Every structure is written in structure tokens, then in C-alpha cells.
Amino acid sequence: MLLVSRCKAASHFRIFSNGGCWTRDHHTPKHFTPRTRPLLKPQRSSFGLISLRSQADFCSSSQVDTMNTRRAKFVLFGDSLTQRGFQEGGWCGRLAAVHERTADIVLRGYWGYNSRWAVELLPHVFPKESEAPDLVTILLGSNDAVLPDLGKAESKQHVPLEEYKQNLTTIINHIKSLKAARPCSILLMTPPPIDHDKWQQFRMENFVPPPPPTRNRDLEHTRKYAAAALQIGKETQTATLDLFAMLTEEHPQEWKGYLLDGLHFNPKGNGVVFEAVRDAVARHHPHLHHAALPTQFPEFADIDTDTEDYLQAFSTTTRSSL
Numbered sequence: 001m002l003l004v005s006r007c008k009a010a011s012h013f014r015i016f017s018n019g020g021c022w023t024r025d026h027h028t029p030k031h032f033t034p035r036t037r038p039l040l041k042p043q044r045s046s047f048g049l050i051s052l053r054s055q056a057d058f059c060s061s062s063q064v065d066t067m068n069t070r071r072a073k074f075v076l077f078g079d080s081l082t083q084r085g086f087q088e089g090g091w092c093g094r095l096a097a098v099h100e101r102t103a104d105i106v107l108r109g110y111w112g113y114n115s116r117w118a119v120e121l122l123p124h125v126f127p128k129e130s131e132a133p134d135l136v137t138i139l140l141g142s143n144d145a146v147l148p149d150l151g152k153a154e155s156k157q158h159v160p161l162e163e164y165k166q167n168l169t170t171i172i173n174h175i176k177s178l179k180a181a182r183p184c185s186i187l188l189m190t191p192p193p194i195d196h197d198k199w200q201q202f203r204m205e206n207f208v209p210p211p212p213p214t215r216n217r218d219l220e221h222t223r224k225y226a227a228a229a230l231q232i233g234k235e236t237q238t239a240t241l242d243l244f245a246m247l248t249e250e251h252p253q254e255w256k257g258y259l260l261d262g263l264h265f266n267p268k269g270n271g272v273v274f275e276a277v278r279d280a281v282a283r284h285h286p287h288l289h290h291a292a293l294p295t296q297f298p299e300f301a302d303i304d305t306d307t308e309d310y311l312q313a314f315s316t317t318t319r320s321s322l
Contacts, residue, residue: 071296072103072288077118077125077171078139080264081192083109089267091274098278102293103134114143114159115167122174132178134185135288137277138171139243141191141229142263145222147215154216161228168232185285187277188233190226192243192265193255194219199262217263239284246276 076082076092085092086107096105108125110118118140126132144159159167168188175184200215226244233240247255251272256262258269265273282289304310 071101072099072134072293073106074099074103074135074137074288075106075108075125075133076137076139077108078137078189079109079113079118079143080111081109081142082107082137082139083111084264085109085270089270091265091270091277094270094274095277098290099293101295101297102290103288106133112143112157113140114146114157115140115164115171116144116159119167119170122171126175126178128178130178132175132180132182132184134182135187135281135285136175136184137187137189138168139189139191140168140171141225142194142222145191145194145217145225147218147221150212150214150216154212154214161224164225165228165232168229169236172232172236172238185288186238187280187284188229188238188240189277190229190240190242190244191222192226192273193248194222195256195259195262197262198256198259202261202263239280241276241280243273243276247272 074095076085076095082092084090086096087093092105092107092109099105108121110121113121126136141164143157144164146155146158148155148158148160172186172188175186178184194217196215196217196219199217203211203216204213223244226242230240230242232238247258251258255269258265258272260266260269278290282291286292
């Protein structure tokens with residue numbers, strides 16, 4: 001006999017048999033991991049809910065009893081590399097998929113913005129009187145790294161390196177200053193590499209009017225901004241994901257093929273970035289990994305309709321919890 005339940009916290013299907021259980025991640029359906037936990041006996045909670053989990057699981061009986069009404073909140077803050085993150089295959093959309101029913105993924109990406117302009121958005125995106133999110137990702141620097149001294153139009157987005165570092169520090173300190181019942185976790189991300197030749201070709205073929213023949217971005221110049229972001233991460237003790245090094249060192253032959261136009265990620269590149277972000281969250285903020293967060297409200301299979309007062313469990317839920 002098999003008892004099938006879906007774990008509230010791990011987004012896994014757990015299949016229990018007399019010989020143990022196997023965990024199947026429904027996001028990677030071909031992956032099966034043998035487990036040795038013995039068959040668990042159903043336990044009835046005071047809300048008429050059935051729990052097949054043991055205390056060793058993420059889904060403790062106390063979590064079931066409190067209905068898991070709260071959902072975590074992640075804010076993804078950055079430039080177009082974040083704004084485009086919900087397009088087909090985007091890294092933000094993939095992050096939302098693995099956090100379905102466990103976290104709200106809020107997109108706050110602004111096409112063309114540099115860190116100077118992002119600082120001006122802080123009172124609007126992260127008001128001082130608002131409660132801090134559980135996680136904020138910061139991905140800025142690609143536009144700051146536009147080459148200087150090319151004229152007002154071509155160098156409009158450029159921000160000097162020292163100002164860029166100060167702006168990142170300002171953003172991080174502002175987020176850390178928000179009121180929070182729980183500490184707000186931050187994942188700072190360095191700007192990724194730029195394929196400047198491909199980007200210039202894209203501009204020449206698609207911009208109206210066409211830009212000057214001189215490119216306005218450079219790989220080695222962007223590397224300096226990636227190093228600066230790493231420095232700020234260390235100085236502020238902020239978890240940092242080095243996208244630049246990850247792509248150029250771990251994917252030296254492939255990284256240019258991850259860019260749609262030399263600057264923005266294509267679906268394949270978004271997949272690589274998503275995996276890097278997911279792994280960085282697991283490494284630096286494991287309590288926010290999708291496998292560690294409880295699912296909001298009970299699964300339908302865990303609702304015991306044979307209990308007369310089982311619907312009263314939902315009456316304690318307030319609109320603010322949704």
C-alpha cells in the first residue's frame with residue numbers, strides 16, 4: 001500500500017511504503033532519492049487536518065496547526081536584467097515557479113537604470129514605514145559600466161566606479177534599516193560579462209537612429225564593476241553572487257551564447273542564472289530555500305472533511321495573510 005502526500009515545505013511528493021519512502025521533486029521529475037524513513041502514521045490535528053509528517057520533516061505539526069497563513073516575500077531589485085526576468089524562460093519567473101505557494105516574488109526591475117537612479121527609487125520601492133521583505137536581490141552595474149567620455153547621449157548611464165560603490169552601500173544600508181520581525185536577507189549580484197561586439201552589432205542593426213560606430217560598453221571595464229560589487233559585499237557583510245566570474249570562469253566557452261544581444265540573457269542564460277541564484281540562496285540563506293519554506297495553507301489532501309468543525313480552521317485566516 002502506498003500513501004502519497006505532498007510536503008508543505010519542500011514542494012516534494014513523498015511516497016511512503018512499508019520499506020521506506022522516496023522523495024520526488026516535482027520540478028525535476030526524473031530525480032528520485034531513496035530515503036530510509038519508516039512508514040509514518042497519520043496524525044489528526046485540532047483543525048481536522050491530517051499530517052503524514054514526522055517531527056524530522058519541515059512540516060511539523062505546529063506549522064499545520066497555525067495554518068501557515070504567512071507567505072514569504074522576495075523583492076528582486078535591479079535594472080533590465082531583472083525587469084526582463086519574467087519573460088519566457090526568465091530567471092525571476094523560474095524562481096517564482098519553485099517558490100509557488102511558499103513565497104511571493106515581487107519584480108522591481110527598471111530598464112536602463114544605473115545605481116544612481118536606483119538610489120532615488122529606495123523611498124518608493126522600500127518605504128521606511130514598510131515591513132522588510134524576507135529576501136532582496138540586488139543586480140545593478142551593467143549600465144553604470146557604460147564607457148565614459150563618449151558624449152551625453154552615449155555615456156548617459158555611466159556612473160564612476162567610486163560612486164557606484166557608494167550607491168550599492170547606500171542601497172544595502174537602506175534595506176537593512178527597514179523594520180522587520182525577521183532579519184531581511186540580501187543577495188547582492190555582480191554585473192555579468194558583456195559581449196561588447198555582439199552588443200554593438202545589435203545596436204547598429206536595431207537602434208533608430210543608429211548609434212556611433214564606437215562601442216559604448218567593454219568587457220574589461222565591466223569586470224572592474226563586478227570586482228567593486230564584490231568588495232562592497234565583503235565590506236557590508238552581504239552575501240554576494242559573482243555572476244561575472246561564474247560565467248567567464250565556469251562557462252568560458254559558452255557564456256557568450258547565453259546572451260541574447262550581448263547584454264541581456266536568453267532563455268539558456270536565464271536558466272544558468274536561475275540555478276546560480278537558487279544555489280546562492282541555499283548556501284547563504286538556507287531558511288529561504290524553497291525546500292525549507294512551508295506551503296501557505298494546508299494541501300487539499302490534508303483536509304479531513306469527516307471532522308464536523310474542520311472549516312473553522314479557515315475562519316482564523318485574515319485578508320492580510322493572503
